[in-house]
Amino acid sequence: MTTYPIGPRLLRGAIVGIDLFNPLASVIMFQYxxxxxxxxxxxxxxxxxxxxxxxxxxxxxxxxxxxKVDIEIDATDQLENGDSNALAMGIYPQLSQLEMLIYPKSAQVIANTILLAAGTIEIIPPMAPFTLFIWGIKRVLPVRLTDFSISEEAHDEHLNPLRAKASLGLRVLSYNDLSIVNPGYHLFLAHQIVKETMATIASVNNIGAVLGGNTSISLT
Known part of the structure; x- marks a missing residue:
């Protein structure tokens, strides 16, 4: 009997919104x-x-x-396993995680409202979370969510969404957009250096093919 090795574990992509005041609010692993x-x-x-x-x-x-990326979110597995959050709220918490990437924090809105009522002339607009798009270890990119649409495809008896597709538009933030003290500046620069390395590997292999040789380079 032939035994096949177990395949490699597939990495899951993610969007992470880093907020000092609520670090757990926007850690969004892709379900699929x-x-x-x-x-x-x-x-x-x-x-x-x-x-x-x-x-x-x-x-x-x-x-x-x-x-541009479409994310599918489905509560079927959680419902079958009796997950209490899925039973009570469906996938509303997961959709809220994505939406909070483009909402100002309510505490900041309240604070600014109080300052305006007190006669403050200039109010600094609130900052969005520092957001990362993670697609494997070679692509960890600072991004800004630019557009966002949700198609809710199934609901429970309380009208909580059970299945949805979220279409996201992301703008990558480079060193052109960020100050040198922002961690995203250095993340993007590291991303570009990795990309340059990948391009060099491809060039070496292509030169070997053009010259009719057997030149190759291993990634491992």
């Missing part, structure tokens, strides 16, 4: 990894149609990258 992930990169060049010819190939910085 999305089948597709759409990335768009827009080059940031210096030259224009009427620009200086010497500037045509210069870059202002990293490209603007956007990510």
């Amino acid at each position: 990894n999305p089948e597709t992930l759409t990335r768009t990169l827009q080059a940031q060049g210096m030259g224009g149609e009427q620009g200086d010819r010497d500037e045509a190939m210069r870059l202002k910085g990293a490209p603007i990258e956007t990510i």
Whole structure:
């Protein structure tokens, strides 16, 4: 009898919103990894149609990258296992985790309202959580949630959502967008260095193929 080895454990993607005042509010592991992930990169060049010819190939910085991803959330397994939260609330807590990435904190809203009532002229807008999109160990990216739509596909007798699909639009924040003291600045720079390494590996393999040799490089 042939025994097949157990396959490698599949890593799960995640979105993490880091908030010093509530660190557990937005740690969102994907229940199911999305089948597709759409990335768009827009080059940031210096030259224009009427620009200086010497500037045509210069870059202002990293490209603007956007990510589109659909996340499926389903309470079926939790309901079958008798999970008390799923029975009482469905997937409303999980949807709320995603939504809180684009809500200002209620405590800050209340504090600003009090300051306005007291005659404060200028109110600093509240900060969104420092948000990371995690897609494997090679891609940990600071992002901002730019658009968000939810399709609730099933509900319980109390109208709690039981199954939904969330379509997310993410804007990657690079060192062009963040100050050097922001941890996202260094995370993105590390991400670019990894990408440069990957590109070099591909170039070495391609050179070997062009020369008709047997050149290759191992990732392990």
